[in-house]
Each structure stands twice: as structure tokens, then as C-alpha cells.
Amino acid sequence: MAKMVTIEIDGLPIQAEEGQNLVYVAKENGFFIPSLCYYENMDPPLGTCRTCTCRINGKPGPACIEKVREGMQVEVNKADLVDMRKSIIEMMFSEGNHFCPSCEKSGNCDLQHMAYELEISHTRFPHLFKDRLIDYNSKRMVMEHNRCIKCRRCVEEVLSDDGKRVFMYMNRGNETYVGIDYEQEAKLSKEQALNAMNICPTGAIIVKGKIFSKPFGQRAFDLSSSQKNYGKKPIKLSRGAVMEKKIVATASLAGCFGCHMSLLDVDTDLLDLIELVEFNKSPLTDIKKFAHRCHIGIIEGGCSNDENIEVLREFREKCDILVSLGECSIWGGLPAMRNTVPLGECLEEAYLNSFTNDPAKSTIPYHEDIPKLLNRVFACSEIVKIDYYIPGCPPSASHIWKAIKNLLWHEEYSILYSEFKYD
Amino acid sequence: MHQSGADRLFEVEPLRSYLLNVLRNIQMSEGYISDEKISLLAKKYDVSNVEVEGVVTFYHFLHRKPTGRHVIYLNNSLTSVIKGYERVKESFERETGALMGSVDRTGTFGLFSTPCIGLSDQEPAALIDFYPFINLNAIKVKDIINSIKQGASPADICDYPADNIRYTPISGSVFFSDFKEGISLVNAFKLSPQEIIEELKKSQLAGRGGAFFPTWMKWDATRKQESTLKFIICNADEGEPGTFKDRVLINSQAASLIEGMIIGGYTAGASYGIIYLRGEYFWLAEKLNTRIQAYYQKGLLGKTIGGKDGFNFDLRIQMGAGAYVCGEETALLESMEGKRGEPRTKWFLPVEKGYLQMPTIINNVETFCAVARIFEKGLDNYCEKGIPGSPGTKIISVSGDCSLPGIYEIEWGMTVAELLELGEANDPYFIQVSGPSGECISMKEKYRRISMLDLLARKDIRCGGALTVYNSQRDLIMILSKYAEFFKHESCGICTPCRAGNYLIERKLDKLRNGLASREDLENIRSWANIMKASSRCGLGKTAPNSIILAMEKFAEYFYKRLYHTDNQHEGIVAFDMEAAISDYEKYKN
Numbered sequence A: 001m002a003k004m005v006t007i008e009i010d011g012l013p014i015q016a017e018e019g020q021n022l023v024y025v026a027k028e029n030g031f032f033i034p035s036l037c038y039y040e041n042m043d044p045p046l047g048t049c050r051t052c053t054c055r056i057n058g059k060p061g062p063a064c065i066e067k068v069r070e071g072m073q074v075e076v077n078k079a080d081l082v083d084m085r086k087s088i089i090e091m092m093f094s095e096g097n098h099f100c101p102s103c104e105k106s107g108n109c110d111l112q113h114m115a116y117e118l119e120i121s122h123t124r125f126p127h128l129f130k131d132r133l134i135d136y137n138s139k140r141m142v143m144e145h146n147r148c149i150k151c152r153r154c155v156e157e158v159l160s161d162d163g164k165r166v167f168m169y170m171n172r173g174n175e176t177y178v179g180i181d182y183e184q185e186a187k188l189s190k191e192q193a194l195n196a197m198n199i200c201p202t203g204a205i206i207v208k209g210k211i212f213s214k215p216f217g218q219r220a221f222d223l224s225s226s227q228k229n230y231g232k233k234p235i236k237l238s239r240g241a242v243m244e245k246k247i248v249a250t251a252s253l254a255g256c257f258g259c260h261m262s263l264l265d266v267d268t269d270l271l272d273l274i275e276l277v278e279f280n281k282s283p284l285t286d287i288k289k290f291a292h293r294c295h296i297g298i299i300e301g302g303c304s305n306d307e308n309i310e311v312l313r314e315f316r317e318k319c320d321i322l323v324s325l326g327e328c329s330i331w332g333g334l335p336a337m338r339n340t341v342p343l344g345e346c347l348e349e350a351y352l353n354s355f356t357n358d359p360a361k362s363t364i365p366y367h368e369d370i371p372k373l374l375n376r377v378f379a380c381s382e383i384v385k386i387d388y389y390i391p392g393c394p395p396s397a398s399h400i401w402k403a404i405k406n407l408l409w410h411e412e413y414s415i416l417y418s419e420f421k422y423d
Numbered sequence B: 001m002h003q004s005g006a007d008r009l010f011e012v013e014p015l016r017s018y019l020l021n022v023l024r025n026i027q028m029s030e031g032y033i034s035d036e037k038i039s040l041l042a043k044k045y046d047v048s049n050v051e052v053e054g055v056v057t058f059y060h061f062l063h064r065k066p067t068g069r070h071v072i073y074l075n076n077s078l079t080s081v082i083k084g085y086e087r088v089k090e091s092f093e094r095e096t097g098a099l100m101g102s103v104d105r106t107g108t109f110g111l112f113s114t115p116c117i118g119l120s121d122q123e124p125a126a127l128i129d130f131y132p133f134i135n136l137n138a139i140k141v142k143d144i145i146n147s148i149k150q151g152a153s154p155a156d157i158c159d160y161p162a163d164n165i166r167y168t169p170i171s172g173s174v175f176f177s178d179f180k181e182g183i184s185l186v187n188a189f190k191l192s193p194q195e196i197i198e199e200l201k202k203s204q205l206a207g208r209g210g211a212f213f214p215t216w217m218k219w220d221a222t223r224k225q226e227s228t229l230k231f232i233i234c235n236a237d238e239g240e241p242g243t244f245k246d247r248v249l250i251n252s253q254a255a256s257l258i259e260g261m262i263i264g265g266y267t268a269g270a271s272y273g274i275i276y277l278r279g280e281y282f283w284l285a286e287k288l289n290t291r292i293q294a295y296y297q298k299g300l301l302g303k304t305i306g307g308k309d310g311f312n313f314d315l316r317i318q319m320g321a322g323a324y325v326c327g328e329e330t331a332l333l334e335s336m337e338g339k340r341g342e343p344r345t346k347w348f349l350p351v352e353k354g355y356l357q358m359p360t361i362i363n364n365v366e367t368f369c370a371v372a373r374i375f376e377k378g379l380d381n382y383c384e385k386g387i388p389g390s391p392g393t394k395i396i397s398v399s400g401d402c403s404l405p406g407i408y409e410i411e412w413g414m415t416v417a418e419l420l421e422l423g424e425a426n427d428p429y430f431i432q433v434s435g436p437s438g439e440c441i442s443m444k445e446k447y448r449r450i451s452m453l454d455l456l457a458r459k460d461i462r463c464g465g466a467l468t469v470y471n472s473q474r475d476l477i478m479i480l481s482k483y484a485e486f487f488k489h490e491s492c493g494i495c496t497p498c499r500a501g502n503y504l505i506e507r508k509l510d511k512l513r514n515g516l517a518s519r520e521d522l523e524n525i526r527s528w529a530n531i532m533k534a535s536s537r538c539g540l541g542k543t544a545p546n547s548i549i550l551a552m553e554k555f556a557e558y559f560y561k562r563l564y565h566t567d568n569q570h571e572g573i574v575a576f577d578m579e580a581a582i583s584d585y586e587k588y589k590n
């Protein structure tokens, strides 16, 4: 047996076999270090994703490429490190094009799961909306380059029977993507192909016909967190303050009204809530103009045209607190699928070249009275300052109201793992 | 095409190490790497097609589409921009009929831009079929293209870039004095490897590639490895924009480089040496190879060198194919093995498992030259130059807004002000030291010394080799954007913070350039840059945000002036350019 050494993680002495991987040792001892490219027995470790960044003997670095040795001092849960790891996951979301609600891997995706674990409600980075292709050419697989985080797992692990690589990085820098070898891919057995899909921590490798095989609720990361104490402690209701009536305004910009639907989806609780809040400007009341200042403004949808921007700015001026509700409002969401394509191409596809259009009569509508489409869909936070974000597509009703009650009456709350979702 | 000396492998090297050469040769003879060639090579090397294609697409001198019979790479680095890149570009486009980034209709010329080609002292410069053409202007471009159209070969009409050695120390030059060939070897061979390590320790020689790692430690660690197969590798990738000292050393001091490597082999017990020469310096390869062959003829390379029984040392050149990151030592190893130049993790060090997983010393050109000079002229001669704690001299490539761009061999301890005066920089404002990944300084700091000391206290400046001067007319944000763009392209793309981070920083700089940034944006840049520094996998990502972080500190007022300022904006409303945002749609107004 290998020599035992003592290391310290966040001040706690820990015994481990010399040379073991630090991520593994931490996990065995109840310390959660996020990881995406790492998996056991991979030697040398890949060290690509950087989500496991900790401080080792005073220097920041990824835990997964550290072998434990005597006296090693490791910091895991210092605030700056927690935030740094969070930011790296956020970077993956802003760099790729991740539309969870329409993703086959949603619920089974390691990236999405890590973001839940780290309670990421929005990314601090602007989404880059880089145009990427989807490669349907191979026999059994679809390469969805928008979702790949370049973790290298498939490159190293998926080989055909004669030992040749099926996947390989192409290009470099921000143009890097993972190419697939059609010839080698065709040689994979069904099991090998499925293994490739499973090895991928995101929805980048999809085996045709093997998607959506599990319904919601049965997917790997649907119900419970892999951390012991995800979220806060049990709810402590502090109804100390008087629950005086508050004024709420809502708007749906470039959204689908799904978030508004969700807002109403609280069954009989709605009756209690009506006692406590008065809706001012909102599609729910059909009040078109602000009658007075509001305590809180809730925005569904991002900004797709100039009118959206005007409305949003008015909300900012008239509301004390402004909340982005749902993915579209937070970063663009599904309408932002057009962001990788120039506006002109979108319009021509929709109004001129589409199948059902009569070419003789088709024009692209333009009139001073109709709102002007923006070059791309903008996140609300690119237009005004947003105070809070509630993720989901749509967010669950309980999540919404817990958050709003907290904002309005400082009611403490805790979000269950199963309530925090991007889809 | 001439003999580059790169067309051989040692008997201990696997065929795969030859892949980059094969690809370069195909590129040069056929103008691109076709699907057929990829399949053919995949069969030959018994790998899948994607694996070969992955290598091809990594290097920017290897193309998947035809590039024309003559390939022009015009340097688009900042120094080139300052000296008139735009007009030269237009003139190339006009004369060749090819737009930048494409091939003309007749398939004669391919025109591409490329970052710094190591000729910052004679910009604008371009490589045509990898032969240098310097100090370009519209008329010169016209003449060159006309001659080529009339059948002249770029090899025959190219320029011979001057060394431009502008300054050597009054007390005598270390690097550029007459080099008496073989003396350093005779002196070194009198000592045991252990004694050589001791000499190097006393010299305090530290890596000249920019990291300043003590050379003796690296050599000693490799010496102590038990393997019988070890390698000595010279890092001649010199990709840091603004740096051209290694070019001049290879051109004028190849003998000292070769001898430095032989001494390395003797010390570490290695019998093979490889010089990894950046693709841009192909025009230096033939000359360097001639020097190497001369050493073979003199019995100073090959078997039983200098009569030293049992000491064999072979040397060859390996050409790169265009990738800045391959200057990072572990990326360089991958590249030499015929792979994509992706840096390795620090799981093993090169001194333990380097090239082909064997113990390997990797040093910069200047480091090897310095070793040879120490043994040629003696340790005392070297140590009496410089300042206590930082003995010797340093070669600095000066370029940008100054009248005398070129090579300055300074004694450690010279101040920035003195160096700027020597270079006749009349209106220095923003000085970039050690290239984009280095440190920027303002004129408030002009009395800082250049030495290896006090790095942490930031009193002295450690300079890896370049000093780029920008005058007060230059747009600082533009400079920094250009740097971010460079890193965005040159990142190997394998780790998240660098691949995405440089892109994100570039976006923020765009915002700043468009006058839409707020204080919060500056705060974001600072914070994101620090994330990149702390979490990137290799030196590229870790150092890429250096200049922006420092510039924001040192030129705070300048940045403040570039922010969005207005009095009548409601709090919480973010600056936004509506006109730009609806510009696409407005095209449909009839």
C-alpha cells in the first residue's frame, strides 16, 4: 500500500494515500469541488475545463491535476475561489449557445448540473453568440458544436477498435471545435456510440434516435443535488414585519408569456397573494400606463425591438426593484437563437424565401408605426440595471413567489434543488 | 525550395515527429493540404483523418484551401500598423488582385495577414513564399509584384534584413564580440558536468525566454534523470510581438548557439539537440543549417566530439508552422511530436518527461548563446558586467515610435529612460515591455532599471526581450484591443478561461472604444482579467491580461476620459447605441 500523508483542506487535516488525485481525495472526505473534464483513472488528467480551481499551497490552480503529497495546504471554499469557479461555468454558458429548454441532454447534462450546484442564476458575461454549425453528416451521431465545452473527454476516450481517434480538435483559439471522423464513427458499435454520448458532459454528442429517452423527473440530475447541503437550511418563516400591500408591475417583452403563466400557477395561493399585491401596469390587469410608482417590476423576455427597449427603460424609471424573470429576460433565451444569424438573413428567410410565401407579393414589412427590429436580441441587463434574476424557462411558480416575497417582505426562503431549473 | 536542414529525423525519433515537416512540404509545393493528402497521411501514420486534419488546422501556415502559387503574409502587428500597414495592404490588394485573406482569380497570389514576423525594426514587412520583404511602401510593393508576375522568384528578389545592432555595452559586448569557434567547448570539456552546473550557478544566468528560471537548476534536474535518452531543445519560436533578438542571434551568432547546446548536451548527458525554429524564420534556416554542417565537418558535432570519448551530440532544425503558443515549452514539445501545439498540464515537468516523454532541457536562443559566451570568455568577464544580483547583459529589441529601432545589448541595470534616449524615442507615452504578455509602463516610471531584481516589489523591470514604444498620439484602447485580438486568435483553445476570456475582454474593449463603457465595465475587465490570470492552463492565458490590468492602473485618467459621460441619464439606464442596434433593419426602409 502506498504511503499515507496528511494534507489540509480548508484547515481540516485529512489522511490520504500519497499521489492520489486531489479531487478524488476531497470528494472522499466530503468536500465538493466542481469538475467537468475530470474523471477517475484518467492519467494524466485532462485539466482543460478549469472548474476545479482551488488554491494549493497558496497558488491558484486546478485540483484535478494535483497529486496529494505530505503537508499540502488546500483552500476550497474561500469566497473568492467559489466565485471564480462559478465564473468559469458562467463563461461556458456565455461562450457556447446553450438553449437548455430545447436541448436533448437537459437534465442529464453535467454542465447544467454544475450550474445548478453552484446556484448560477445568470452569467456575469455577455453571451457571445458565435455562429456555429451543427454537423449531421455522420452515420449515427449529431455534433452540436454550440454546446461543446472542449473538455477533451471524447478526444482521449473514444477510439475505434483499431485504436484510431473518432474525435479531434479542429482550429484553435476561439474558433476551436471538436471534429468527428465519419469513417471511424461508422465503425463504432451501438454501445460505443452510446458511450460517446454519455461520456460527453454536455449535449454536444447526440446519438440519433437515442434522445429524449427518459421523461422529465427521471433524468440524472432532476431531483437531487450531489452536494449534501444544497441550498439553505430549512425555511424559517419570519413574518415579523407587517405584510403591507405592495404594488407590482409586469411586462412581457420578447418572450412567450410562459413566465406570466407560471406566475399564475400557484393554485389557491393566488387568492392570498391578491390580498397582498396590487398589480399596476401589467398584461394581467391590462393597465397600459403606469398610474404610480411600483415597488417591483417583473420583466419577462429580452429586447428584440426598439419598443421593448422603451418599455424596459420606463420600467426602470418607475420601479424600485427590477427583476429579470426567466431565461429570455436574463440573456435572450429562445428568441436569441436568431443572434448567431444576421437579421437580414432571418427576415429574408421568414418573409421572402419561405415555402408558404407568394414570391410576387412578399415584402419585408417596414413602417414607421411598427417597432424596429434590433440587430440581435439583447438581454435586459444590457439595457438597464437589473437587480435580481430568477432563472428557468419558465421558472417554477414556487421559485418565483418565494423570491418575490423575499424581495417585498423580506420573507426568508430556500429554493429546493428541484425548483431551480433552466428548462 | 531550398534545403532547410529540417528534412531529417534522428534514429531515435518516431515517424510521427516528421509530420509537421511533411505538411509544410506539401503546403509549399501544392499550396494547400487537400482531403486526399490528409487521407494519405492518415494511412501512412496509421491514425484517423481527423487527427491529421486537427494538426493542419492548428497552424496558420497550413491551409485546407488553395493559397495560390505565391503566398504573401503581410505582418499586421501594431508596429506595422504604425508604419503604414493599411496602405501597403491596399497596394498588395491592388497589385495582386487578391483581397486580404483570399486568393486572386487567376490563382497566382494568396494574400494573408499574420501577427508579428520578427521584423519590427523594418516594418511594414511581409513574407512572400516565406522570403522576407521589408520597409514596404506602395511603390515597392508594385515593383515586387510586377517582378514576380514577370517570373522572378521571391527567393531571388527578397531583402536581407539588417541586424540593426544599435548598441553594445562600452565595457564590451557579451553576445556580439568576435566568437572564436570551439573555445567554449574546449573550456567546458575541461570541467565535469557538476562543475559546469557550479559555474552556471555563479553566473546567475536565468532563462532569457521571459520566465527567468535559473538555467543551472533546469540543467541539473535533467542531468540527474537516469534516462540514457535525453534531449536539448532550443526554443527559437520567438513569437512575442515586437521581439526579434533571436532572429539577430541566429543570423549573426549561430556558432555560439550551437556551442551552447553542445555544452548542454555534455552537462545533461544528452546526445540529441533540436532547434525549433519558428515558421516565419524559414529564410534563416538554410544559413543556420550551413553552420550546423560546418560543425559536423570540424568534428564538433557527431561522434566523439572534440575528442571527448563517449560524448556524441547530433543537432537538427525543426521548423514550426505558425502558432505563437508553440513558444510555450510544453506546447513546443507537442508540436515537435507532430501534434497540435497544446500546452501540457504540469503533471510532469519537461526535465522529467519532455520530448517523447524523455528528460529534456528547453532553453531560449539567448540563453544558449550566453552559456557559450560564459565558457568562451570566462565567468569573470560575464559577471563584471551588469549590477550586483543581476550580472551580465541583456539583448532588447526596440521598436515602435522611435527613430532607431533595432537591437540593444544593455548591461542589466540600465534605466528605461536611457534606453529610450539611445533609441531616439521623442515622445514616448505608453511603453510595452516584453511584448503584449508583458508589462506596460508610463513615463512616470522611466527611471526604473531593467534588471532581474525586485520583481515582486516591482521596482526593477524584467524584460524578456522587447521594448515597444508608443507615442502620445496613439490610441491606447486600440493598442489593448489589438493585443486581446492577438491572444484570442493565438490561444490554443483548450482551456475555458483563455479561450473565452480573451474574447470577452475584446468585447469589453470594443465597448470602451465605442464610448459606451461605464465604470462598472472597467471593474468587470479588472475582475475578469484576474480570473483568467488565476485559472488559465498555461502562461499564455495567465499573462494575456497583464497589460490591460496594468494599463488601467497606470493610465487611469485616460480610461476615465474614454467612459460614457452624460448628465441627463436616469440612474440604472445603461448607455446604448440605438442607431447602431437598428442599423440592419433600417436597410429595409424604402
Ligand SMILES: Cc1cc2nc3c(=O)[nH]c(=O)nc-3n(C[C@H](O)[C@H](O)[C@H](O)COP(=O)(O)O)c2cc1C
Binding pocket: B206, B207, B208, B209, B210, B211, B212, B213, B235, B236, B237, B238, B239, B240, B324, B325, B326, B327, B328, B329, B330, B362, B363, B364, B365, B367, B538, B539, B540
Ligand atoms: C505563450 C508563451 C509563449 C512563449 N514563447 C516563447 C518564445 O517564443 N521563445 C522562448 O524562448 N520562450 C518562450 N516562452 C517561454 C517558454 O515556455 C520557456 O519558459 C522558455 O523557452 C525556457 O527557456 P529559458 O529558460 O531559456 O528562458 C513562451 C511562454 C509562453 C507561455
Ligand code: SF4
Binding pocket: A097, A098, A099, A100, A101, A103, A104, A105, A106, A107, A109, A110, A111, A112, A147, A202, A203, A204
Ligand atoms: S442541457 Fe447542457 S448542453 Fe444542453 S443546452 Fe443546457 S447546458 Fe447546454
Ligand code: SF4
Binding pocket: A147, A148, A149, A150, A151, A152, A153, A154, A155, A167, A178, A199, A200, A201, A202, A204, A205
Ligand atoms: S464534444 Fe463533449 S466530450 Fe467532446 S470535448 Fe465537447 S463537451 Fe467534451
Ligand code: SF4
Binding pocket: B325, B342, B343, B490, B491, B492, B493, B494, B495, B496, B498, B499, B536, B537, B538, B539, B540, B541, B542
Ligand atoms: S491558457 Fe490559452 S493557450 Fe494556454 S492552454 Fe489555455 S487555452 Fe491554451
Ligand code: FES
Binding pocket: A034, A035, A036, A037, A038, A046, A047, A048, A049, A050, A051, A052, A053, A062, A063, A064, A065
Ligand atoms: S476538472 Fe479540473 S480542469 Fe476540468
